[in-house]
Amino acid sequence: MALSRSLEKGQTLVLCQFCENDSKITKKCLDCKLLLCAKCSNKLHAMVKGAGDHTIVNIRSLGPQHSVEIKDFRSIKCKQHPTQTACLFCSTCEQSACPTCVTKVHKKHNIVDFQDVYQLKVERLHCGQGKVENNYKELARRDNNLDHIKTEENSRLSNIRESIRDRALLIKSEVDECACRLISEVDVENAKFDRTIQNEHSALDGIKTQLNGQRQKVQDMTESNDMVQFFAKIVDVTKSIEDCLPPTYSITRELQFLPGLAFHPSVVGEILHENENCEYKPKLEITRKYVSEYDVIQFLISGPDNSLWYSININKKVLEKVTLAEEQLESVSSKEIMIYGLAFVPGYGLLLSTDQERLKIIPENSDEILDSRFAVDILEPKCIHLTKDNKLAIGAKSKGPLYPASGQRVVILMDMEGNKLSTFEFNQKGERLFTNPWGIASTTNGHVFILDRIDSNCEGRLVILKREDGSVIDIYNGREGSYFVPRGIVATEADNIIITDSDDPEISLHILDSSGKLISYYNTRDIGIEKPFSMTFAANGHFYIGGSTIKDSGNKSELFELDFFEI
Incomplete structure (x- = not known):
């Protein structure tokens, strides 16, 4: 029947x-x-x-x-x-x-x-259509980004040309100055030598005068018939002739020119190609800044029509949808609900991780909170993340206290129908992978990045897994010698991973490549963002950072809209 x-x-x-x-x-x-x-x-x-x-x-x-x-x-x-x-x-x-x-x-x-x-x-x-639309917007953003990169690179190369010209002029100036100094030294030596020669000529002229006198005496004596005078003077005349021999020259050459080393291009400089010496340096520029009604923007995700959703579960339970006006945030809706994670599925709606086993959803064209098809059975869902190939990753734990870890602490991968594809819980040695999965990101090479909080002080680490088999690629523990308190995580267009860390006094962003290797740090305080917490990339190409405030300061957290460039 x-x-x-x-x-x-x-x-x-x-x-x-x-x-x-x-x-x-x-x-x-x-x-x-x-x-x-x-x-x-x-x-x-x-x-x-x-x-x-x-x-x-x-x-x-x-x-x-x-x-x-x-x-x-x-x-x-x-x-x-x-x-x-x-x-x-x-x-x-x-x-x-x-x-x-x-x-x-x-x-x-x-x-x-x-x-x-x-x-x-x-x-x-609808999901696919939403993904196509987002991809189209992403391509448009990449086109604009390429133009920006081209402009910046042309400007950078122009500066390099000017630096080479300036270097050449400096070297030429230094060479000319050195040559002038050497020539001046030669001129001084030349004048000194001329004076020496002149003195020698004067000495020779004096001797010539004496010799002419002796020559006349000899002639007078040989022509004289006075023998008495002849024999009286012969001894003195002979002696004076012998004593008047000209002296030898006392002239020395003191100056020599020793040519310098052969010219080498390194004197001017050297061109280092990008693929030989390229340091990853993201560029962040704040385009707009807003003030929220709360002391922290804990979870942040972009929605359709340039809207943003953010939530707080510290001291308050709030889920807020806002649009960005020119000067201020405009609230579209506000709900009192405990949120542990947000993920937007184009064509489907906003998925919410709450204190219930089944994820909730707010459909795109509705303001109601409904049950979704995604559930984690008897576990408590925590962080959620939508991969670029439309798979849903859910961090979850057994019911009970967060710390110390007990029961199951897992990351579950599902398809869009809510079917479980994989569950990551233990490594190959049977050891627990996670204590408290706090945030998830992924890259197109199939790697999954899980922020794992390990104690009640929010100290954490980053666990990098292969999605295909759950094997551990690497574990990142932050800067050596520093307390690592990761807050938010997101993947960039170039498949790099950004982690916020507002507790480190020297840096606030950790940037890793798609294999989990650290490639750079960034201090957002240099551009006016003191305590970054949450992050999201929007379809319009903007990068958004939600901030936090110092505890009990009475200040309100800020939301920053930025242009983000990876060069």
């Missing part, structure tokens, strides 16, 4: 679930979970005891997971038996089935009604 009813349902239009007569469904009772026609929603349903307080909404106002678009599935034929009409859908085999196939081929398979599987497929399409 059950199969017969399923076959009948698979072949007919969905009727009003109250009177089962009218197929034109216009309303839904959110309390009864019934689809209603206009007559039942206005009259008959109100006659049910206690239904006066029920909430009835137009199905057009609901999100895609609640909307019902009635389709006629009677034209679908069975692939195995083309003459028979397919009545149900086998989700195990992903194909339609006729009654014969249901009873023979798809026995013990997961058989569902066409309307149900249609709704599920539509939801997937």
